[in-house]
Amino acid sequence: MYVTNLQKRCMAMEHKYASDCHSHSNCSPDGEHSPGAMAERARELGLYAYTLTDHCECNEYEGKYRERQAIAWAEMEKLSVPKGLVFLKGIELGQATQNPEGAREAVEKYPYDFVIGSLHNLRDKEDFYYMDCREKPREEIDGLLDTYWDELLEMIELGGFDSLGHLTYPLRYIQGEQGVIVDLERHYEKIDGVFKSLMEHKKALEVNSSSFFNGLGETMPGPGLLRRYYELGGRLLTFGSDSHRMEHLGRGIDRAMAEARAIGFTEFALYRQHEPVMLPLE
Numbered sequence: 586m587y588v589t590n591l592q593k594r595c596m597a598m599e600h601k602y603a604s605d606c607h608s609h610s611n612c613s614p615d616g617e618h619s620p621g622a623m624a625e626r627a628r629e630l631g632l633y634a635y636t637l638t639d640h641c642e643c644n645e646y647e648g649k650y651r652e653r654q655a656i657a658w659a660e661m662e663k664l665s666v667p668k669g670l671v672f673l674k675g676i677e678l679g680q681a682t683q684n685p686e687g688a689r690e691a692v693e694k695y696p697y698d699f700v701i702g703s704l705h706n707l708r709d710k711e712d713f714y715y716m717d718c719r720e721k722p723r724e725e726i727d728g729l730l731d732t733y734w735d736e737l738l739e740m741i742e743l744g745g746f747d748s749l750g751h752l753t754y755p756l757r758y759i760q761g762e763q764g765v766i767v768d769l770e771r772h773y774e775k776i777d778g779v780f781k782s783l784m785e786h787k788k789a790l791e792v793n794s795s796s797f798f799n800g801l802g803e804t805m806p807g808p809g810l811l812r813r814y815y816e817l818g819g820r821l822l823t824f825g826s827d828s829h830r831m832e833h834l835g836r837g838i839d840r841a842m843a844e845a846r847a848i849g850f851t852e853f854a855l856y857r858q859h860e861p862v863m864l865p866l867e
């Protein structure tokens with residue numbers, strides 16, 4: 586059967602509006618490929634929309650990321666967007682709570698479409714990526730998580746972002762990579778608080794599919810928490826692969842969308858100039 590290029594592209598993703606709103610190019614210290622290569626891959630996959638969200642770690646803003654941010658913005662500005670792809674300009678804003686002035690400067694400096702609010706390390710602590718929890722007593726791990734939820738609440742109050750990135754990020758390392766099982770039930774009350782605050786402040790919740798592919802084996806947050814968010818009335822979701830190289834772009838998005846759909850969500854959001862554009866999860 587004769588198949589056109591367009592049909593081939595559309596077959597790569599199952600969902601009509603499959604979009605990846607969290608990814609990194611080589612404008613991030615840990616990203617591999619150029620924005621142009623990432624966008625071309627997005628087109629090949631047949632993604633409906635693609636948002637590039639390079640890192641801006643506010644706790645290192647003045648010394649490192651202010652300059653990187655300028656480079657990333659210039660790269661997005663000069664990108665020749667492949668035909669048929671909706672390209673949106675974003676940023677992943679880390680640790681805004683640890684440098685509110687830097688965070689404000691970063692998000693106001695350029696007319697971004699989309700800002701992800703993330704927390705990779707707690708105040709005065711290293712990134713969970715580097716933290717070894719295998720020898721830590723359970724109470725200490727629970728204490729770290731308590732501080733994590735509290736700092737997220739503080740971040741939501743502070744504002745300056747559109748969607749909360751990879752909620753449960755510490756579990757990716759503690760549980761997914763170090764095999765220390767965390768009883769999340771103990772944390773439900775605080776997590777409910779995070780969901781309620783997101784809704785109150787009209788912020789979205791990101792479903793991050795990168796952790797399908799590590800030991801965690803489920804999205805961040807996982808289906809249990811997504812169901813809880815839904816029950817509490819949360820309806821604003823964004824989806825992102827958090828890819829740091831082109832081969833990982835769009836990875837897990839279809840599965841994450843199908844799981845959200847099974848919970849009851851019928852649409853998701855893309856952000857353009859910080860305004861949600863709702864699209865059907867079909």
Ligand SMILES: [Zn+2]
Nearest residue numbers: 677703750751
């Ligand atoms: Zn992140």
Ligand SMILES: [Zn+2]
Nearest residue numbers: 607609677827
């Ligand atoms: Zn990221």
